[in-house]
Amino acid sequence: MTVRVGVIGVGMIGQDHIRRLTGVLAGARVVAVADVDPERARQVAGQAIGVTVHATGLDVIADDDVDAVLVASWGATHEEYVVACIQAGKPVFCEKPLAPSGEAAGRIVDAEVAAGRRLVQLGFMRRYDPGYLALREVVAGGSIGAALLVHCAHRNPTVQPHYVADMAITDTAVHEFDVVRWLLDEEITAVTVHRPRPNRHGGDVQDPLLLLLETESGAFVDLETSVNIRYGYDIRTEVVGEDGTVELGPVAPVVVRREGIQGSPIAADWQERFEKAYDVELQHWIDSVVAGTAVGPSTWDGYAAAVVSDAGLTSLHRGGRVPVALRDKPGLYLKDR
Structure with missing residues (x-):
């Protein structure tokens, strides 16, 4: 067919x-x-x-x-x-x-x-990215013990002119809202958004942001969004467990050494990083x-991410810790994740 x-x-x-x-x-x-x-x-x-x-x-x-x-x-x-x-x-x-x-x-x-x-x-x-799939397999396998902390960074070299302040939550951080739920197999229960010293390249967009997410089990997630970082498109995730840690590995296929410098290529944008x-x-x-x-x-995953985004926007504009209140999960989605 x-x-x-x-x-x-x-x-x-x-x-x-x-x-x-x-x-x-x-x-x-x-x-x-x-x-x-x-x-x-x-x-x-x-x-x-x-x-x-x-x-x-x-x-x-x-x-x-x-x-x-x-x-x-x-x-x-x-x-x-x-x-x-x-x-x-x-x-x-x-x-x-x-x-x-x-x-x-x-x-x-x-x-x-x-x-x-x-x-x-x-x-x-991201649920289909080989690095994230391997990360989830380690977390779910229990070899590092229960997840206690997750460190995330979502960095863009630049953004389009239509990018406005709220999109740091609704367009950028929303990927981490979903991937954290998926990695830890639990819901996010609260969001706090902090505004660090602004990047001079940010214009009218408050950039970067530092988000603190709380989960059902009490794990904490810190998430940096930097959308004018200039050097490339860089996605990072590390899970800290009771007995060890696991993080995304390097995505570049080669390491180059020349003129006294060692380095690896960095993706130019989201299309290059997540093409596969x-x-x-x-x-x-x-x-x-x-x-x-x-x-x-x-649809439930999209709904949960949207509710977390709502809480993030409230914290961004009003300050403070904002609880996340989800409706009861319908039976149609109980087998999800």
């Missing part, structure tokens, strides 16, 4: 996924696209044969020739499109965030629970559509 995919949103990440679906992965074909910029949608569609350009994302979902939908549009539009996919009974891959708030994400949870089956996979690609993870993630989604059972990061 070849899955006929409709893509909503053909900006940078949407185009990257289309390239992946068209030329890298097996079992899928892009048959329809839509974008807020109609000319961009026409240009992207013109690069392949048999791709229909629709006026709106809802038209993509309603297209009888579309078996499954990939949502890569602006985050504020995700709720409308994902709920429409659920109501149409079509599997949907949604890039993060699931929705711009916990309340909006909760409505998607309600829609999927009402449908009675999982149809959504969320784009938390994106490939595996999307192939996983295609295979699940063929199998008829949604797996991978779920």
Whole structure:
């Protein structure tokens, strides 16, 4: 079976996924696209044969020739499109965030629970990265004992002009919100955001930030977000346990020694660092559509991350420690993680 995919949103990440679906992965074909910029949608569609350009994302979902939908549009539009996919009974891959708030994400949870089956996979690609998979295997295996502390850093060389202060939480730190829940297999219960001395390159964005997360078991997580660090794209995670530690290893394939300096290449951006993870993630989604059972990061995972983001934004703007209050987890998601 070849899955006929409709893509909503053909900006940078949407185009990257289309390239992946068209030329890298097996079992899928892009048959329809839509974008807020109609000319961009026409240009992207013109690069392949048999791709229909629709006026709106809802038209993509309603297209009888579309078996499954990939949502890569602006985050504020995700709720409308994902709920429409659920109501149409079509599997949907949604890039993060699931929705711009916990309340909006909760409505998607309600829609999927009402449908009675999982149809959504969320784009938390780090769960498919070899380094993070190996990290989780050590933590889950118990060889370092119970996790006590987690140290994380999320560093970007620069950000786009549309990047605003809140995105340090909702667009950057949200990856760590998910990966911490997944690594430790427990929920985050509180967030405190601190504002260090600002980076002179940050402009109107408060950068860096230091977040302190608390978990159900009492583990603490410190998370640095630096989005104007200049030197490259650098992702770090270390788990400190009772009997040892485990951290992400170096991702560069070589070490270079020259002119009295030893060093390794650093990824230029998120696409380079997580290219393999994106490939595996999307192939996983295609295979699940063929199998008829949604797996991978779920609507509940997107909801939980959105609620943590809400708490982070409250702490960023008002200061202090903010508890995270999740609703009861529906039975549909009890086997997740």
